[in-house]
Amino acid sequence: MSARVVDVSLMVNGEPVRESVEARKTLVDFLRDDLGLTGSHVGCEHGVCGACTVRLDGAIVRGCLVLAAQCDGARVDTIEGVSDAGEIADLQDAFEKRNALQCGYCTPGMLLTAQALLQHGGVPSREQIREHLSGNYCRCTGYHAIVDAVEAVALARAGASR
Ligand code: FES
Numbered sequence: 001m002s003a004r005v006v007d008v009s010l011m012v013n014g015e016p017v018r019e020s021v022e023a024r025k026t027l028v029d030f031l032r033d034d035l036g037l038t039g040s041h042v043g044c045e046h047g048v049c050g051a052c053t054v055r056l057d058g059a060i061v062r063g064c065l066v067l068a069a070q071c072d073g074a075r076v077d078t079i080e081g082v083s084d085a086g087e088i089a090d091l092q093d094a095f096e097k098r099n100a101l102q103c104g105y106c107t108p109g110m111l112l113t114a115q116a117l118l119q120h121g122g123v124p125s126r127e128q129i130r131e132h133l134s135g136n137y138c139r140c141t142g143y144h145a146i147v148d149a150v151e152a153v154a155l156a157r158a159g160a161s162r
């Protein structure tokens with residue numbers, strides 16, 4: 001039996017995309033396999049680890065829990081687009097300076113999730129940062145340095161210091 005295919009038309013990182021996709025293909029597989037955007041990673045494939053985090057119409061979602069077919073007419077932004085736009089340059093810099101990554105597998109998802117918290121402005125507490133990042137798993141760095149990096153950027157953006 002051949003897989004059902006649907007046509008989708010969406011904006012990915014500001015560029016229009018028109019493709020035919022298998023109806024059951026996930027958004028993260030579509031981004032990686034069909035569009036070559038491999039910055040979004042695939043870990044657990046069932047919504048637990050956060051490695052597949054992308055933005056859908058401005059809100060972060062798990063790319064493994066959304067079907068590409070559901071994104072018809074939507075705007076999708078991946079780590080490549082957000083990074084190229086310079087939106088998270090300070091977060092990327094802080095992660096590097098504070099050794100908040102080792103293998104980097106979780107990092108794109110961590111960065112997009114952290115940015116989702118910080119883009120509201122203000123300086124979240126370490127507790128709030130931990131809570132917000134709690135759906136993103138890191139198997140090698142440990143979370144302390146990641147929280148340090150996010151906190152440092154929150155403070156810098158607010159023009160504050162502790
Ligand atoms: S791969 Fe999507 S949450 Fe783990």
Ligand code: FES
Pocket residue numbers: 100101102103104105106107137138139140141
């Ligand atoms: S840096 Fe390796 S999983 Fe987080």
